[in-house]
Amino acid sequence: xxxxxxxxxxxxxxxxxxxxxxxxxxxxxxxxxxxxxxxxxxxxxxxxxxxxxxxxxxxxxxxxxxxxxxxxxxxxxxxxxxxxxxxxxxxxxxxxxxxxxxxxxxxxxxxxxxxxxxxxxxxxxxxxxxxxxxxxxxxxxxxxxxxxxxxxxxxxxxxxxxxxxxxxxxxxxxxxxxxxxxxxxxxxxxxxxxxxxxxxxxxxxxxxxxxxxxxxxxxxxxxxxxxxxxxxxxxxxxxxxxxxxxxxxxxxxxxxxxxxxxxxxxxxxxxxxxxxxxxxxxxxxxxxxxxxxxxxxxxxxxxxxxxxxxxxxxxxxxxxxxxxxxxxxxxxxxxxxxxxxxxxxxxxxxxxxxxxxxxxxxxxxxxxxxxxxxxxxxxxxxxxxxxxxxxxxxxxxxxxxxxxxxxxxxxxxxxxxxxxxxxxxxxxxxxxxxxxxxxxxxxxxxxxxxxxxxxx
Amino acid sequence: xxxxxxxxxxxxxxxxxxxxxxxxxxxxxxxxxxxxxxxxxxxxxxxxxxxxxxxxxxxxxxxxxxxxxxxxxxxxxxxxxxxxxxxxxxxxxxxxxxxxxxxxxxxxxxxxxxxxxxxxxxxxxxx
Numbered sequence: 001x002x003x004x005x006x007x008x009x010x011x012x013x014x015x016x017x018x019x020x021x022x023x024x025x026x027x028x029x030x031x032x033x034x035x036x037x038x039x040x041x042x043x044x045x046x047x048x049x050x051x052x053x054x055x056x057x058x059x060x061x062x063x064x065x066x067x068x069x070x071x072x073x074x075x076x077x078x079x080x081x082x083x084x085x086x087x088x089x090x091x092x093x094x095x096x097x098x099x100x101x102x103x104x105x106x107x108x109x110x111x112x113x114x115x116x117x118x119x120x121x122x123x124x125x126x127x128x129x130x131x132x133x134x135x136x137x138x139x140x141x142x143x144x145x146x147x148x149x150x151x152x153x154x155x156x157x158x159x160x161x162x163x164x165x166x167x168x169x170x171x172x173x174x175x176x177x178x179x180x181x182x183x184x185x186x187x188x189x190x191x192x193x194x195x196x197x198x199x200x201x202x203x204x205x206x207x208x209x210x211x212x213x214x215x216x217x218x219x220x221x222x223x224x225x226x227x228x229x230x231x232x233x234x235x236x237x238x239x240x241x242x243x244x245x246x247x248x249x250x251x252x253x254x255x256x257x258x259x260x261x262x263x264x265x266x267x268x269x270x271x272x273x274x275x276x277x278x279x280x281x282x283x284x285x286x287x288x289x290x291x292x293x294x295x296x297x298x299x300x301x302x303x304x305x306x307x308x309x310x311x312x313x314x315x316x317x318x319x320x321x322x323x324x325x326x327x328x329x330x331x332x333x334x335x336x337x338x339x340x341x342x343x344x345x346x347x348x349x350x351x352x353x354x355x356x357x358x359x360x361x362x363x364x365x366x367x368x369x370x371x372x373x374x375x376x377x378x379x380x381x382x383x384x385x386x387x388x389x390x391x392x393x394x395x396x397x398x399x400x401x402x403x404x405x406x407x408x409x410x411x412x413x414x415x416x417x418x419x420x421x422x423x424x425x426x427x428x429x430x431x432x433x434x435x436x437x438x439x440x441x442x443x444x445x446x447x448x449x450x451x452x453x454x455x456x
Numbered sequence: 457x458x459x460x461x462x463x464x465x466x467x468x469x470x471x472x473x474x475x476x477x478x479x480x481x482x483x484x485x486x487x488x489x490x491x492x493x494x495x496x497x498x499x500x501x502x503x504x505x506x507x508x509x510x511x512x513x514x515x516x517x518x519x520x521x522x523x524x525x526x527x528x529x530x531x532x533x534x535x536x537x538x539x540x541x542x543x544x545x546x547x548x549x550x551x552x553x554x555x556x557x558x559x560x561x562x563x564x565x566x567x568x569x570x571x572x573x574x575x576x577x578x579x580x581x582x583x
Contacts, residue, residue: 112493179480183473249561249580323505
């Protein structure tokens with residue numbers, strides 16, 4: 001096994017993730033149109049397009065984040081993977097399980113749980129692959145002689161909490177949980193809340209890593225502030241999930257407590273506002289760097305999403321927004337606006353570091369066009385969902401069809417902007433995929449610090 | 457913080473979600489839940505507002521529209537809802553399940569009170 005297997009596998013994870021994102025967007029667009037025209041593409045019912053979309057984009061988030069970790073540890077942190085072949089095994093388990101899951105969806109075999117819509121047995125290989133990943137990760141970072149920067153803690157926390165919450169998501173298989181609808185549904189959403197929290201740990205850790213490297217200021221990842229924000233995030237991951245279930249009849253304290261916990265995120269909002277000027281100045285300095293640009297977009301989306309999240313975490317407002325498209329706006333804003341932008345920043349950071357400028361700068365114009373199209377259409381998409389959600393939330397009649405008719409214009413804008421969003425992302429994905437391919441290429445690109453050459 | 461999380465989770469699993477006034481799910485309803493999951497009804501429908509938004513929330517469809525109406529819908533579909541060509545036992549099991557869900561509470565909540573600091577207390581909440 002050569003010393004760079006870890007590097008190569010990291011890039012493979014990222015490229016697979018980009019493919020998953022490209023396909024996931026397509027199913028999202030199809031699903032969006034099925035919302036408006038239920039007879040559209042009857043061969044591929046919404047029961048299939050929805051999980052295909054959701055699973056593929058979540059796969060993108062995990063693949064890109066994991067790929068980054070496998071790449072950065074040996075290549076940028078001087079910590080060669082303690083178990084390189086396990087990383088390859090991880091990749092294949094992920095790929096094969098993923099393909100089986102997609103086949104199940106297409107063939108109409110469902111486990112039928114929200115988000116985890118594949119047959120439950122397929123969670124076993126997923127779980128095992130995370131154990132392997134976790135062991136490899138902790139054995140590798142253990143070798144670090146310095147105190148861990150905050151992103152090491154965040155990545156580790158993300159892995160551990162993935163395992164905890166993924167297990168929790170299957171507690172319904174035990175009669176004690178599924179006997180009671182209230183218990184089943186509360187535990188299910190408690191786990192989902194923290195599951196998203198766990199991937200946010202992986203992704204935000206990546207954001208801090210990339211930001212500290214671009215600004216060439218490692219202090220960013222070791223400051224008191226960074227650790228405080230990490231603890232705040234962890235606190236919210238553990239205790240702030242219940243806005244999903246405010247309206248499920250459970251003990252009142254659960255929601256009051258979660259409400260109070262969620263409001264601690266006001267501190268993050270305050271920090272963003274406080275740093276506003278400095279962020280803009282920094283943007284001026286780095287705006288020609290693709291990676292930086294995507295990070296900047298993520299910052300904007302964090303701001304917008306945090307405001308929405310704070311609003312829907314107030315139970316009185318949640319009464320209106322729950323079960324409406326505002327929830328979808330929140331989910332899309334965070335998975336596309338925040339997670340995807342950060343992970344694309346990570347991908348372009350790898351490209352910038354691994355390929356000569358003459359190669360990666362050549363397509364900057366196209367990436368910039370894709371970047372703008374993505375962000376502008378995402379803004380329209382997001383706004384359309386909020387409008388549709390308000391329409392549904394304030395509708396007080398009895399007819400579902402009448403309500404759907406009244407929000408149809410907003411859903412039309414949502415579906416059309418979804419196409420623009422997909423096309424914008426496809427442009428970015430195509431260039432990212434191709435350039436990452438060059439990083440892997442056995443033929444060194446002129447001036448390239450080729451991985452293959454290093455391994456010779 | 458991890459210890460606090462463990463204790464908190466244990467309390468949520470037990471007393472936080474205790475519903476002594478409700479019967480546990482029956483075998484026929486459990487079979488209906490299985491059918492509901494096999495056909496991935498949650499992609500389009502919700503319980504307590506949780507699920508996909510293509511179709512209506514089904515938490516109280518039995519008490520609001522009646523089992524006959526629900527049965528007809530499930531058996532034949534509509535212009536917007538697919539007909540899954542379910543067997544008679546599958547449909548009956550689904551009705552059992554929807555009836556069970558209906559008994560667990562009401563959604564959207566009907567009798568509730570909003571406190572000045574933004575929390576909501578519902579009539580259905582176990583005390």
